[in-house]
Amino acid sequence: MQAVYFNGRWIAPEEANISAFDRGFLFGDGVYEVIPAFNRRLFGAGAHLDRLTRSLDQIDIQDPLTRAQWMDVLVRLVSECGADDVSIYIQVTRGATAKRDHAYPNPPLPPTVLASASAIVPLSAEIFTKGAKAITVPDLRWGRCDIKSVNLLPNIMARQQAVAAGAVEAIMVREGIALEGAASNLFAVIDDELLTAPLGPHILGGVTRNRLVDMVKDQGQIPLLEVPIPFDRLFDATEVFMTSSTRDLLPITRINAHPVGTGKVGPIWTKLSKAFTKLKQQRET
Numbered sequence: 001m002q003a004v005y006f007n008g009r010w011i012a013p014e015e016a017n018i019s020a021f022d023r024g025f026l027f028g029d030g031v032y033e034v035i036p037a038f039n040r041r042l043f044g045a046g047a048h049l050d051r052l053t054r055s056l057d058q059i060d061i062q063d064p065l066t067r068a069q070w071m072d073v074l075v076r077l078v079s080e081c082g083a084d085d086v087s088i089y090i091q092v093t094r095g096a097t098a099k100r101d102h103a104y105p106n107p108p109l110p111p112t113v114l115a116s117a118s119a120i121v122p123l124s125a126e127i128f129t130k131g132a133k134a135i136t137v138p139d140l141r142w143g144r145c146d147i148k149s150v151n152l153l154p155n156i157m158a159r160q161q162a163v164a165a166g167a168v169e170a171i172m173v174r175e176g177i178a179l180e181g182a183a184s185n186l187f188a189v190i191d192d193e194l195l196t197a198p199l200g201p202h203i204l205g206g207v208t209r210n211r212l213v214d215m216v217k218d219q220g221q222i223p224l225l226e227v228p229i230p231f232d233r234l235f236d237a238t239e240v241f242m243t244s245s246t247r248d249l250l251p252i253t254r255i256n257a258h259p260v261g262t263g264k265v266g267p268i269w270t271k272l273s274k275a276f277t278k279l280k281q282q283r284e285t
């Protein structure tokens with residue numbers, strides 16, 4: 001099996017063992033990133049590494065690698081993975097200490113660092129022709145969803161609820177606002193305008209979301225507003241889709257028991273999805 005990068009070394013995955021006292025294990029005290037490569041070329045790596053540095057900074061862990069070192073790790077993982085489309089997982093935690101204490105250890109510990117790669121498993125083609133179902137769930141997460149923390153219990157519970165309901169994603173609703181998915185951002189077409197939640201502490205600033213927002217603004221054909229989407233307005237949407245690094249633009253044609261618009265994939269999604277695929281093929285990082 002392909003080697004993983006673990007604390008400065010390249011080793012077999014089964015040798016990448018953490019201490020039982022690792023703060024990631026004890027407290028979920030760490031952050032992560034998921035970085036895609038398509039046709040063996042990294043996509044958005046710069047923006048993902050910026051977000052990793054920011055997440056680390058927000059919780060006072062020093063970035064263990066320089067940008068050049070991270071890029072070397074990513075390039076090697078992609079080239080050795082063997083798949084064309086690759087998902088790289090990075091996790092950095094505050095390290096291991098024998099004494100369990102909530103406050104940050106002083107002086108800081110060496111962080112625990114893992115980076116590994118796996119093939120992106122494509123969703124069924126039918127999802128992209130017919131669209132998929134999402135459900136809405138109460139957002140049980142904390143107040144800093146902009147940090148890509150490994151504390152994902154509310155996200156995994158929400159996704160599990162979606163799977164149990166035959167849906168592909170759960171839309172998180174907080175105080176009457178539909179914010180984002182368990183692991184994706186949310187876009188809705190309402191009154192011919194494309195809406196997505198503004199950046200802030202209640203959503204993760206998705207690299208795919210940001211790239212799409214820039215693309216739509218550059219094209220200047222579809223009015224785009226970064227505004228809160230009221231939960232009840234979601235059901236007036238003619239189109240809904242959700243974005244993430246490993247699922248691109250995922251069309252949602254059913255929310256709970258309701259069809260979205262005509263219940264079929266819509267023209268705006270079709271157009272943007274094509275344009276985004278083109279962008280993926282053009283961009284180096």
Ligand code: PDD
Pocket residue numbers: 034180181182183184185203204205206207208209243244245246
């Ligand atoms: N999740 N919102 C949340 C809560 C996420 O976890 C993710 C990504 C996104 C989309 O971000 P991006 O476009 O940068 O992938 C939005 C990754 C894929 C994961 O947890 O596996």
